[in-house]
Amino acid sequence: MTCKSHKKKDFLAKIFAKPNQTVATIILLMAGIAAIARWYIFHIELKYNLILSLISLIVLSSTWFFFRWLYSYFDKIMPYDRGIVRRLVLQILVSLVFVLIVTRVVFLIGSSFIVFQTTIARESTNLAQLAGISSEILLVFLLNLAHFSYYSLQQWRENELRASNLEKEKSQVQFDNLKNQLNPHFLFNSLTSLDSLIHENPALASDFLRQLSRVFRYVLQSKEKGLVNLETELHFIKNYIALLQTRFGDSLKIVFGISKEALDLQIAPVTLQILIENALKHNIANQHTPLIIKIFNEDNCLIIENPIQLKKQVETSNGQGLTNLISLYSFLSDKEVIIEQTEVFRVKIPLI
Known part of the structure; x- marks a missing residue:
């Protein structure tokens, strides 16, 4: 119309x-x-x-x-x-x-x-x-x-x-389907990492398992929630990042710049997980070309950006992660999710 x-x-x-x-x-x-x-x-x-x-x-x-x-x-x-x-x-x-x-x-x-x-x-x-x-x-x-x-x-x-x-x-x-599936590739890679750690470093394996359980507990607890405050989401994402760095090591760097004033604002659960996963899916992350993801807030928006260093071949994806995120936020906020692509790939998520 x-x-x-x-x-x-x-x-x-x-x-x-x-x-x-x-x-x-x-x-x-x-x-x-x-x-x-x-x-x-x-x-x-x-x-x-x-x-x-x-x-x-x-x-x-x-x-x-x-x-x-x-x-x-x-x-x-x-x-x-x-x-x-x-x-x-x-x-x-x-x-x-x-x-x-x-x-x-x-x-x-x-x-x-x-x-x-x-x-x-x-x-x-x-x-x-x-x-x-x-x-x-x-x-x-x-x-x-x-x-x-x-x-x-x-x-x-x-x-x-x-x-x-x-x-x-x-x-x-x-x-909800995105939250429930939490990327089978991520789960498979996490279990593979856990298997190797059990033999090499049992103490680290135990810590890894606790972090993995926290990640999935958060997903289950937030299943019925439309919004969570940013502080809660950041606690979850730090556990998620710890699991990723067991696999990627120095190839992946996450830099936070969140002000205290923004911590009480709200966000849809697992928003950050979807965006970090999207960045890893499409970009090279290795010792020679580490992937640096910046997460910071500005003007009541949460900004996630990374340099564009595209893979030649992207792992199988239905391409619906960002689309569903944009659609959901159109109902949660008057502000739109903004995607910018220049020297870096930047996503602006409205904080509610």
Whole structure:
């Protein structure tokens, strides 16, 4: 949907946000226009014009109350989704008959109390009668159009909300899948490292196992959480980095620059793990070309950047990590996840 159509919907939403005030304004406006037309076109005297204006207000108000009842009744027995054309045609016919009847009845009652038959005889020309009937038909069409527009707006709102909720649920499910899998390659490599450490350095193997258990405990504990504070995420990521450095050694360097003020701000769980994993997946990390990943905060954003030193061949990936992260944050924050690629690859995550 274009920006222009969104503005149109927002405009309609404002109009129909207070329907009673809107209708009262329309009724007064129509009665005023009719009074001006009677004075300017038919030159009706002021006192008679006031009487006719009062009759107009009574007709318009009673018509509106009748329409509210009629629409409510039709909503129960003949909703729009069962046939819009049939509903509108029947609705227009019934409301038009009501307007024609109530106009005549009110006019007859009014003229019996106040004598201005001479004026009626003089002004009740074919043109005047045609103008009166035309205004009544126009009133009916306008009321039905307004009601159908209101119905359409409500349907649009519900569909937009439903679509937004479905997208959010989809993004959350995809992100949960990322958290649950925690990269099988990482688990395999960690277990391989643990196997070799058990024989070479049992004490280090024991420490490695504790860190591995902390990593997976965090993933399990954060499974039901939408957000965690940055300090908690940093505790987790430091355990994760310790496991990585058992494998990479000096080939991987992580530099932190997080201010104390940012520690209480929130972030989606395992965001840093996904971004570090993404950097290792696509970039060379060895003794000759160590991979240096910087993690720091700036302007309520967490920034993760690394030099671009791409591998010739990237390990198998579905390429959904960053995509799902961007989608999730679009629901968590008004700010977007920003990806920049110059001399370095930089991702800016909004802190919430």
